[in-house]
Amino acid sequence: MSGTSAALTPPADAQAPVRHPDAPAPGEPLGAHYDQCFGCGGGQPHGLHLEARAGEGVSLTAEFTVQPAHQGAPGLAHGGVLASALDETLGSLNWLLRIIAVTGRLETDFLLPVPVGTTLYLEAEVTAVAGRKIYSTATGRIGGPDGPVAVRADALFVEVKVDHFVENGRPAEIQAAMSDPDQVRRTRAFEVNP
Numbered sequence: 240m241s242g243t244s245a246a247l248t249p250p251a252d253a254q255a256p257v258r259h260p261d262a263p264a265p266g267e268p269l270g271a272h273y274d275q276c277f278g279c280g281g282g283q284p285h286g287l288h289l290e291a292r293a294g295e296g297v298s299l300t301a302e303f304t305v306q307p308a309h310q311g312a313p314g315l316a317h318g319g320v321l322a323s324a325l326d327e328t329l330g331s332l333n334w335l336l337r338i339i340a341v342t343g344r345l346e347t348d349f350l351l352p353v354p355v356g357t358t359l360y361l362e363a364e365v366t367a368v369a370g371r372k373i374y375s376t377a378t379g380r381i382g383g384p385d386g387p388v389a390v391r392a393d394a395l396f397v398e399v400k401v402d403h404f405v406e407n408g409r410p411a412e413i414q415a416a417m418s419d420p421d422q423v424r425r426t427r428a429f430e431v432n433p
Protein backbone atom coordinates (compact mmCIF):
# COMPACT_ATOMS: atom_id res chain seq x y z
CA MET A 240 0.00 0.00 0.00
CA SER A 241 1.26 3.47 -0.78
CA GLY A 242 -0.10 6.95 -1.25
CA THR A 243 0.63 10.62 -0.87
CA SER A 244 -1.35 12.91 1.40
CA ALA A 245 -2.88 16.19 0.27
CA ALA A 246 -0.22 18.05 2.29
CA LEU A 247 2.39 16.81 -0.19
CA THR A 248 0.48 17.71 -3.34
CA PRO A 249 1.99 20.93 -4.75
CA PRO A 250 -0.45 23.85 -5.10
CA ALA A 251 -1.71 24.86 -8.54
CA ASP A 252 0.69 27.84 -8.69
CA ALA A 253 3.83 25.74 -7.94
CA GLN A 254 6.81 26.18 -10.28
CA ALA A 255 9.18 23.67 -11.85
CA PRO A 256 12.47 23.54 -9.87
CA VAL A 257 15.45 25.44 -11.31
CA ARG A 258 18.93 23.92 -11.04
CA HIS A 259 21.41 26.49 -9.69
CA PRO A 260 24.06 27.42 -12.31
CA ASP A 261 26.85 26.54 -9.85
CA ALA A 262 25.38 23.13 -8.93
CA PRO A 263 27.85 20.25 -9.33
CA ALA A 264 27.78 18.65 -12.81
CA PRO A 265 25.90 15.36 -13.27
CA GLY A 266 28.00 12.53 -11.83
CA GLU A 267 29.91 14.76 -9.41
CA PRO A 268 29.78 13.90 -5.70
CA LEU A 269 27.93 16.41 -3.50
CA GLY A 270 30.05 15.76 -0.42
CA ALA A 271 28.93 16.08 3.18
CA HIS A 272 27.14 19.27 4.27
CA TYR A 273 28.42 18.76 7.84
CA ASP A 274 31.06 16.30 9.09
CA GLN A 275 28.93 15.35 12.11
CA CYS A 276 25.70 14.77 10.14
CA PHE A 277 24.18 11.36 10.91
CA GLY A 278 23.24 10.97 7.26
CA CYS A 279 26.32 12.09 5.33
CA GLY A 280 29.06 13.07 7.79
CA GLY A 281 32.36 11.22 7.76
CA GLY A 282 32.82 11.98 11.48
CA GLN A 283 29.88 9.88 12.72
CA PRO A 284 31.08 6.30 13.38
CA HIS A 285 27.55 4.83 13.29
CA GLY A 286 26.18 7.28 10.74
CA LEU A 287 24.90 6.29 7.31
CA HIS A 288 27.91 7.68 5.40
CA LEU A 289 25.52 8.27 2.54
CA GLU A 290 27.24 9.39 -0.64
CA ALA A 291 25.20 11.43 -3.10
CA ARG A 292 26.02 12.37 -6.70
CA ALA A 293 24.35 15.04 -8.79
CA GLY A 294 22.05 13.86 -11.56
CA GLU A 295 20.44 15.71 -14.45
CA GLY A 296 18.16 18.64 -13.63
CA VAL A 297 17.33 18.74 -9.93
CA SER A 298 17.90 15.05 -9.28
CA LEU A 299 20.55 12.91 -7.65
CA THR A 300 21.55 9.37 -6.82
CA ALA A 301 22.97 8.11 -3.53
CA GLU A 302 24.10 4.88 -1.94
CA PHE A 303 24.03 3.65 1.63
CA THR A 304 25.04 0.21 2.92
CA VAL A 305 23.15 -1.06 5.98
CA GLN A 306 25.54 -1.75 8.88
CA PRO A 307 24.98 -3.90 12.00
CA ALA A 308 24.51 -0.66 14.01
CA HIS A 309 21.42 0.09 11.86
CA GLN A 310 19.36 -2.98 12.85
CA GLY A 311 15.78 -2.98 14.10
CA ALA A 312 14.78 -6.66 13.90
CA PRO A 313 17.65 -9.18 13.87
CA GLY A 314 19.56 -8.83 10.62
CA LEU A 315 17.21 -6.21 9.21
CA ALA A 316 17.50 -2.44 8.85
CA HIS A 317 15.53 -0.31 11.31
CA GLY A 318 12.71 1.55 9.55
CA GLY A 319 13.76 4.84 11.11
CA VAL A 320 17.24 4.42 9.68
CA LEU A 321 15.78 3.80 6.21
CA ALA A 322 13.62 6.92 6.66
CA SER A 323 16.80 8.79 7.63
CA ALA A 324 18.48 7.64 4.42
CA LEU A 325 15.51 8.93 2.42
CA ASP A 326 15.46 12.19 4.42
CA GLU A 327 19.17 12.75 3.83
CA THR A 328 18.89 11.95 0.12
CA LEU A 329 15.93 14.31 -0.29
CA GLY A 330 17.65 17.00 1.79
CA SER A 331 20.73 16.80 -0.46
CA LEU A 332 18.60 17.92 -3.41
CA ASN A 333 18.42 21.41 -1.92
CA TRP A 334 22.16 21.80 -2.55
CA LEU A 335 21.37 21.62 -6.30
CA LEU A 336 18.94 24.51 -5.81
CA ARG A 337 21.37 26.29 -3.44
CA ILE A 338 18.53 26.70 -0.97
CA ILE A 339 18.92 25.96 2.73
CA ALA A 340 15.87 23.96 3.76
CA VAL A 341 14.72 21.58 6.48
CA THR A 342 12.28 18.69 6.34
CA GLY A 343 8.72 19.77 7.17
CA ARG A 344 7.04 16.49 6.26
CA LEU A 345 8.33 13.08 5.20
CA GLU A 346 5.94 10.30 4.11
CA THR A 347 7.59 6.91 3.76
CA ASP A 348 6.46 3.59 2.31
CA PHE A 349 8.36 0.48 3.40
CA LEU A 350 7.79 -2.09 0.66
CA LEU A 351 10.46 -4.76 1.27
CA PRO A 352 12.61 -5.77 4.28
CA VAL A 353 16.22 -4.62 3.89
CA PRO A 354 18.86 -6.98 5.36
CA VAL A 355 22.10 -5.85 7.01
CA GLY A 356 24.86 -5.68 4.39
CA THR A 357 22.44 -4.54 1.69
CA THR A 358 23.30 -1.48 -0.37
CA LEU A 359 20.35 0.83 -0.86
CA TYR A 360 20.44 2.56 -4.26
CA LEU A 361 18.60 5.85 -3.84
CA GLU A 362 17.26 8.23 -6.47
CA ALA A 363 15.57 11.54 -5.72
CA GLU A 364 14.24 14.57 -7.55
CA VAL A 365 12.56 17.86 -6.76
CA THR A 366 9.14 17.90 -8.40
CA ALA A 367 7.95 21.45 -7.63
CA VAL A 368 8.68 24.65 -5.71
CA ALA A 369 6.06 27.00 -4.27
CA GLY A 370 7.47 29.98 -2.35
CA ARG A 371 9.50 28.51 0.53
CA LYS A 372 8.08 25.02 -0.04
CA ILE A 373 10.09 22.42 -1.94
CA TYR A 374 8.34 19.18 -2.96
CA SER A 375 10.44 16.11 -3.66
CA THR A 376 10.28 12.35 -4.05
CA ALA A 377 12.73 9.47 -3.63
CA THR A 378 13.05 5.72 -4.06
CA GLY A 379 15.50 3.22 -2.58
CA ARG A 380 16.18 0.01 -4.55
CA ILE A 381 17.97 -3.16 -3.46
CA GLY A 382 19.95 -5.74 -5.42
CA GLY A 383 21.29 -3.06 -7.79
CA PRO A 384 20.34 0.36 -9.19
CA ASP A 385 17.59 -1.31 -11.27
CA GLY A 386 16.44 -3.71 -8.53
CA PRO A 387 13.05 -3.66 -6.83
CA VAL A 388 11.96 -0.60 -4.83
CA ALA A 389 12.29 -1.38 -1.11
CA VAL A 390 11.45 2.08 0.26
CA ARG A 391 10.07 5.29 -1.15
CA ALA A 392 9.18 8.71 0.21
CA ASP A 393 7.57 12.01 -0.67
CA ALA A 394 8.63 15.09 1.22
CA LEU A 395 8.07 18.76 1.79
CA PHE A 396 11.15 20.81 2.68
CA VAL A 397 10.79 24.39 3.90
CA GLU A 398 13.39 27.06 3.10
CA VAL A 399 15.06 28.62 6.15
CA LYS A 400 17.81 31.17 6.78
CA VAL A 401 21.15 30.22 8.35
CA ASP A 402 19.72 31.82 11.52
CA HIS A 403 17.48 28.74 11.87
CA PHE A 404 20.58 26.75 12.85
CA VAL A 405 22.43 29.51 14.69
CA GLU A 406 19.41 30.29 16.90
CA ASN A 407 18.29 26.71 17.53
CA GLY A 408 21.43 24.56 17.51
CA ARG A 409 23.33 23.79 20.71
CA PRO A 410 25.90 26.58 21.10
CA ALA A 411 28.92 24.24 21.38
CA GLU A 412 28.31 22.70 17.93
CA ILE A 413 27.28 26.02 16.34
CA GLN A 414 30.47 27.70 17.58
CA ALA A 415 32.59 24.79 16.32
CA ALA A 416 30.86 24.96 12.91
CA MET A 417 31.37 28.74 12.71
CA SER A 418 35.08 28.36 13.37
CA ASP A 419 35.47 25.65 10.70
CA PRO A 420 36.50 27.39 7.44
CA ASP A 421 35.08 24.57 5.27
CA GLN A 422 31.70 24.81 6.99
CA VAL A 423 31.62 28.59 6.65
CA ARG A 424 32.56 28.40 2.94
CA ARG A 425 29.80 25.90 2.25
CA THR A 426 27.24 27.91 4.20
CA ARG A 427 28.20 31.13 2.36
CA ALA A 428 27.60 29.36 -0.97
CA PHE A 429 23.97 29.04 0.11
CA GLU A 430 23.71 32.60 1.37
CA VAL A 431 24.64 34.22 -1.96
CA ASN A 432 21.57 32.59 -3.53
CA PRO A 433 19.40 35.51 -4.74
Ligand SMILES: CCCCCCCC/C=C\CCCCCCCC(=O)SCCNC(=O)CCNC(=O)[C@H](O)C(C)(C)COP(=O)(O)OP(=O)(O)OC[C@H]1O[C@@H](n2cnc3c(N)ncnc32)[C@H](O)[C@@H]1OP(=O)(O)O
Pocket residue numbers: 246272278326327330339340341342343344370371372395397398399401404405413416417422423426
Ligand atom coordinates in the same frame (compact mmCIF):
# COMPACT_ATOMS: atom_id res chain seq x y z
C1 LIG B 1 28.23 28.62 9.85
C2 LIG B 1 27.46 27.69 10.81
C3 LIG B 1 25.98 27.64 10.68
C4 LIG B 1 25.51 26.25 10.28
C5 LIG B 1 24.83 26.23 8.96
C6 LIG B 1 24.47 24.85 8.54
C7 LIG B 1 23.97 24.82 7.13
C8 LIG B 1 23.47 23.45 6.84
C9 LIG B 1 22.91 23.31 5.47
C10 LIG B 1 21.93 22.44 5.28
C11 LIG B 1 21.34 21.67 6.42
C12 LIG B 1 20.35 20.70 5.98
C13 LIG B 1 20.19 19.58 6.98
C14 LIG B 1 19.69 18.38 6.25
C15 LIG B 1 19.39 17.23 7.18
C16 LIG B 1 18.36 16.36 6.55
C17 LIG B 1 17.05 17.06 6.58
C18 LIG B 1 16.52 17.12 8.01
O1 LIG B 1 16.33 16.12 8.64
S1 LIG B 1 16.19 18.66 8.65
C19 LIG B 1 15.75 18.29 10.38
C20 LIG B 1 14.31 17.94 10.58
N1 LIG B 1 13.42 19.08 10.37
C21 LIG B 1 13.32 20.06 11.29
O2 LIG B 1 13.95 20.08 12.32
C22 LIG B 1 12.33 21.14 10.98
C23 LIG B 1 11.58 21.59 12.23
N2 LIG B 1 10.49 22.49 11.84
C24 LIG B 1 10.67 23.82 11.74
O3 LIG B 1 11.73 24.35 12.03
C25 LIG B 1 9.49 24.61 11.21
O4 LIG B 1 8.27 23.93 11.42
C26 LIG B 1 9.63 24.91 9.66
C27 LIG B 1 10.92 25.70 9.37
C28 LIG B 1 9.62 23.60 8.82
C29 LIG B 1 8.41 25.73 9.19
O5 LIG B 1 8.22 26.77 10.11
P1 LIG B 1 8.09 28.32 9.67
O6 LIG B 1 7.50 29.07 10.83
O7 LIG B 1 9.40 28.81 9.12
O8 LIG B 1 7.08 28.32 8.44
P2 LIG B 1 5.53 27.91 8.36
O9 LIG B 1 4.77 29.13 8.02
O10 LIG B 1 5.09 27.10 9.53
O11 LIG B 1 5.55 26.92 7.06
C30 LIG B 1 5.91 27.43 5.79
C31 LIG B 1 5.00 26.72 4.78
O12 LIG B 1 5.28 25.31 4.85
C32 LIG B 1 4.08 24.58 5.22
N3 LIG B 1 4.45 23.52 6.14
C33 LIG B 1 5.31 23.57 7.17
N4 LIG B 1 5.37 22.39 7.78
C34 LIG B 1 4.53 21.56 7.11
C35 LIG B 1 4.18 20.20 7.28
N5 LIG B 1 4.71 19.46 8.25
N6 LIG B 1 3.30 19.65 6.41
C36 LIG B 1 2.76 20.40 5.41
N7 LIG B 1 3.06 21.72 5.20
C37 LIG B 1 3.93 22.26 6.05
C38 LIG B 1 3.20 25.61 5.92
O13 LIG B 1 1.81 25.25 5.86
C39 LIG B 1 3.52 26.87 5.14
O14 LIG B 1 2.80 26.82 3.92
P3 LIG B 1 2.13 28.19 3.31
O15 LIG B 1 3.28 29.11 3.01
O16 LIG B 1 1.19 28.73 4.34
O17 LIG B 1 1.43 27.71 2.05
